[in-house]
Amino acid sequence: MRAAVTAAGSFAIAEVPDPTAGPGDLVLAVAATGVCGSDLSTAPLLPDGTIMGHEFAGVVVAAGTDVEEQWPLGSPVASMPVIGCTRCRACVTGDIAHCPDAEAVGLGLAPGALAEYVRVRAASSVRLDLLAGSASVVVEDAALAEPLAVGLHAVTRAQVAPDDRVLVLGAGPVGLAVLHWMSRMPSGEIVCSDPSVGRRAAALEIGADVAVAPDEISALRGNGFDVVVECVGKPGMVAAAVDASGVHGTVVIAGVCMGEDTFLPVAGVVKETTVHFVSYYTKAEFTAATRAVVTGAVDSSLFVTERVGLGDVGRVFDELRAPGDQRKVLIAPR
Numbered sequence: 001m002r003a004a005v006t007a008a009g010s011f012a013i014a015e016v017p018d019p020t021a022g023p024g025d026l027v028l029a030v031a032a033t034g035v036c037g038s039d040l041s042t043a044p045l046l047p048d049g050t051i052m053g054h055e056f057a058g059v060v061v062a063a064g065t066d067v068e069e070q071w072p073l074g075s076p077v078a079s080m081p082v083i084g085c086t087r088c089r090a091c092v093t094g095d096i097a098h099c100p101d102a103e104a105v106g107l108g109l110a111p112g113a114l115a116e117y118v119r120v121r122a123a124s125s126v127r128l129d130l131l132a133g134s135a136s137v138v139v140e141d142a143a144l145a146e147p148l149a150v151g152l153h154a155v156t157r158a159q160v161a162p163d164d165r166v167l168v169l170g171a172g173p174v175g176l177a178v179l180h181w182m183s184r185m186p187s188g189e190i191v192c193s194d195p196s197v198g199r200r201a202a203a204l205e206i207g208a209d210v211a212v213a214p215d216e217i218s219a220l221r222g223n224g225f226d227v228v229v230e231c232v233g234k235p236g237m238v239a240a241a242v243d244a245s246g247v248h249g250t251v252v253i254a255g256v257c258m259g260e261d262t263f264l265p266v267a268g269v270v271k272e273t274t275v276h277f278v279s280y281y282t283k284a285e286f287t288a289a290t291r292a293v294v295t296g297a298v299d300s301s302l303f304v305t306e307r308v309g310l311g312d313v314g315r316v317f318d319e320l321r322a323p324g325d326q327r328k329v330l331i332a333p334r
Contacts, residue, residue: 002333003115004313006043006050011114011314016051019111019119021062024086026071026122028058028079032140032307032330033113034147037172037233038256039106040321045258046108053112053331054081054105057128057142067122076128078142078290079120080149080283081105081112086123096124097280114313116333126287132294140307141293141300143330148289148298151177153281154254155185158227162186167217167244168208170231171199173328174254176206176303178229183207191225193217198325205302217244224271230255239263242273251275303328 001018004011021027034055043052057078063071071077084091084099091099105120106112128137155178160166164187168178171194182190183206191210192203200211212220224246230237233255241251242263251273268275281289292298305327308316316329 001116002310003051003111004310004331005048006046006052007048009044011317013310014049016115019117021064021119023064023066024122025064026060026067026077026079026120026125027062028056028077028113028118028120029061030056030058030113030116030118030333032057032143032332034143034173035316035320035329035331036147037174040317041233041256041258042107043317050108051111051115052106053114053118054107055143055146056081056113056118057139057145058113058118059139061117063122071122071125071127076137076139076142077120077125078128078145078286079125080280080286081107081146082124082280083110083121084124086121091123094283096283114310114331114333124283126290128290128294131287131291135295137294138300140330140332141304142290144293144298144300144303144328145286145290147173147328148177148180148292149281149286150174150254151179152181152285152289154178154229154231154252154278155181156285157276157278158229158250158252160185160187160227163188164226165222166190166227166229167225168192168203168229168231169237169241169244170194170255171196171203171211172231173303175229175231176202176327178231178254179203179207180298182229187227191217191220196323196325199327202302202327223247224249226250228252233257235259235261237261238275239267242268242275245271245273247271249273253277304330306330307332309333
């Protein structure tokens with residue numbers, strides 16, 4: 001099969017062996033794969049020849065003999081990008097990402113979906129046709145389920161109360177996913193901060209009441225925000241989030257920062273700030289996010305700004321590393 005593999009700091013198109021389905025596995029013909037901010041941070045750290053891509057959907061082309069009855073060929077599927085053991089407490093409770101033996105798909109352990117085919121675990125997957133009801137399924141759009149699930153997990157952890165003032169730092173794909181779910185919570189005013197004019201416009205489209213540049217936050221802070229969700233993932237953002245929170249406020253760190261960071265603990269101590277660091281999501285949250293996409297509760301056109309082929313992967317990664325107005329780029333391998 002054809003795949004985009006890491007190569008000398010960029011990507012190359014290579015012919016690699018097709019994946020095979022072992023017990024409990026599915027092989028999907030990839031319909032689309034999204035590019036994530038964590039991909040941009042992780043790519044330089046991975047060895048040449050790695051197949052990335054952890055936001056994806058596709059169609060079943062092979063299944064392990066023990067799961068083929070429930071997953072017939074041709075079934076449209078979205079899958080969590082993690083292969084768990086299926087037996088431990090984390091797996092059986094749906095917290096598959098925290099399985100002690102989990103293999104992350106597309107992040108250097110198991111090959112990802114920037115390829116024509118990808119191997120996934122049936123237990124980590126959901127059938128789009130069973131969630132869609134009478135709605136027609138656009139398989140490519142279901143690649144949005146993964147970042148939407150990340151946003152849902154962050155919002156769930158925030159435990160927003162009625163009338164809470166909320167600040168979302170960053171209007172990239174994860175920030176926009178947070179705004180989608182936050183706008184459906186019983187919160188008060190939702191403010192989003194991002195340096196990009198285009199992304200601030202996207203934030204207003206998707207759920208923010210107010211969108212400002214980072215240097216304008218202080219004018220809106222008042223006594224501090226009840227909930228701050230950090231979706232940038234750069235040094236200094238933990239301090240910015242704690243600083244913007246109010247007394248007894250809650251901070252959720254959803255941004256993936258790959259560098260060292262510092263902040264003054266006293267800033268949180270004096271306000272008794274609660275800080276949560278979050279990653280991934282549960283199977284239930286992933287299913288809810290997938291259902292929202294396939295039933296039309298999420299308007300994919302508000303999230304996706306470009307759809308390209310495998311040959312454009314290197315260009316897309318380069319462009320997304322620079323500040324811009326892109327929201328979500330989907331890669332279609334065919």
